[in-house]
Amino acid sequence: MSKPALLLIDVQKGFDEPYWGQRNNPHAEAHIARLLAAWRQAQRPIIHVRHCSTEPNSPLRPERPGNAFKDEAQPLPGEIQFSKTVNSAFIGTDLEAYLREQVITDLVIVGLTTDHCVSTTTRMAANLGFTVTLVEDATATFDRKYNGRYYTADEIHQTNLASLHGEFCTVRPTAAILNEI
Amino acid sequence: MSKPALLLIDVQKGFDEPYWGQRNNPHAEAHIARLLAAWRQAQRPIIHVRHCSTEPNSPLRPERPGNAFKDEAQPLPGEIQFSKTVNSAFIGTDLEAYLREQVITDLVIVGLTTDHCVSTTTRMAANLGFTVTLVEDATATFDRKYNGRYYTADEIHQTNLASLHGEFCTVRPTAAILNEI
Numbered sequence: 001m002s003k004p005a006l007l008l009i010d011v012q013k014g015f016d017e018p019y020w021g022q023r024n025n026p027h028a029e030a031h032i033a034r035l036l037a038a039w040r041q042a043q044r045p046i047i048h049v050r051h052c053s054t055e056p057n058s059p060l061r062p063e064r065p066g067n068a069f070k071d072e073a074q075p076l077p078g079e080i081q082f083s084k085t086v087n088s089a090f091i092g093t094d095l096e097a098y099l100r101e102q103v104i105t106d107l108v109i110v111g112l113t114t115d116h117c118v119s120t121t122t123r124m125a126a127n128l129g130f131t132v133t134l135v136e137d138a139t140a141t142f143d144r145k146y147n148g149r150y151y152t153a154d155e156i157h158q159t160n161l162a163s164l165h166g167e168f169c170t171v172r173p174t175a176a177i178l179n180e181i
Numbered sequence: 182m183s184k185p186a187l188l189l190i191d192v193q194k195g196f197d198e199p200y201w202g203q204r205n206n207p208h209a210e211a212h213i214a215r216l217l218a219a220w221r222q223a224q225r226p227i228i229h230v231r232h233c234s235t236e237p238n239s240p241l242r243p244e245r246p247g248n249a250f251k252d253e254a255q256p257l258p259g260e261i262q263f264s265k266t267v268n269s270a271f272i273g274t275d276l277e278a279y280l281r282e283q284v285i286t287d288l289v290i291v292g293l294t295t296d297h298c299v300s301t302t303t304r305m306a307a308n309l310g311f312t313v314t315l316v317e318d319a320t321a322t323f324d325r326k327y328n329g330r331y332y333t334a335d336e337i338h339q340t341n342l343a344s345l346h347g348e349f350c351t352v353r354p355t356a357a358i359l360n361e362i
Binding site (some may be wrong): 086087088091115116119120123124126127128136144145146147149151155156158159160161162163165166167168171 | 267268269272296297300301304305307308309317325326327328330332336337339340341342343344346347348349352
């Protein structure tokens with residue numbers, strides 16, 4: 001069995017801007033940093049994904065300062081990076097080809113946001129045949145409004161995890177994953 | 182602009198079995214039937230997707246009676262059908278190639294279930310560049326359990342629509358769509 005790769009989705013500074021709304025799980029970045037340190041120490045594969053938005057007002061546009069990776073998720077030289085313009089890290093990128101070439105079959109996914117890019121990438125990874133672990137406390141999202149109702153970020157986060165768990169991935173906390181390295 | 186295609190996801194008899202849990206929106210099939218009739222009358226493109234599960238116990242396995250389309254969504258001769266084995270109707274099928282060849286750019290998505298195959302197909306359609314309308318009352322899902330908590334089918338349905346609306350698609354009711362045909 002191959003070593004599982006840590007796939008970091010869009011851990012970028014632009015998500016700190018008020019543009020996105022109210023966030024949950026402020027400790028996500030600390031958990032991501034701990035997982036990243038453990039992955040480096042164990043010499044497991046690490047893959048950084050950066051969102052390069054084409055939306056006119058997005059803080060994640062390539063020319064904006066918010067496009068930069070957060071301090072907790074700065075790639076080291078030699079760690080592979082993929083840039084994407086849509087939610088799925090598999091569309092418009094060479095991620096799938098890279099994983100096949102490296103014979104990586106297991107992914108541990110962290111990053112932002114739970115219900116948009118993390119969920120979409122988790123779903124597509126699973127449907128492409130990869131085994132996915134999604135780290136519940138190393139991801140986060142923002143509040144959403146729909147049909148005159150307001151949903152808190154935590155409500156969106158939890159229900160989206162409930163939809164993913166068992167169908168597309170196993171949802172687990174950071175501590176359980178660190179315990180097994 | 183091309184005529185929007187009606188994309189029917191997994192409207193199959195096997196979803197009536199207790200295997201899946203408690204469902205919401207019992208009127209989904211009636212709404213699907215009305216949309217299908219309107220699409221046929223307007224001679225707009227119709228695409229049927231059938232799930233052929235590889236899960237050992239799934240009522241949607243190809244050899245089970247539950248694999249059949251429900252009466253409300255029976256294809257007519259000449260209407261195209263795609264079979265899939267994963268959630269996304271775009272993975273392991275020729276759906277994308279067919280849509281490009283037919284110059285179909287707009288999809289109206291209905292079917293089962295909101296947070297699994299419908300959500301995954303909606304996300305991937307949007308990320309591949311299609312314009313997607315998701316019909317909120319022509320889809321439904323089941324209750325989910327995660328992390329010791331129970332989520333009703335309606336809670337899962339509504340929050341998943343909230344995550345999709347505006348990011349991947351426009352969520353609209355059947356009546357609004359029928360009004361415009």
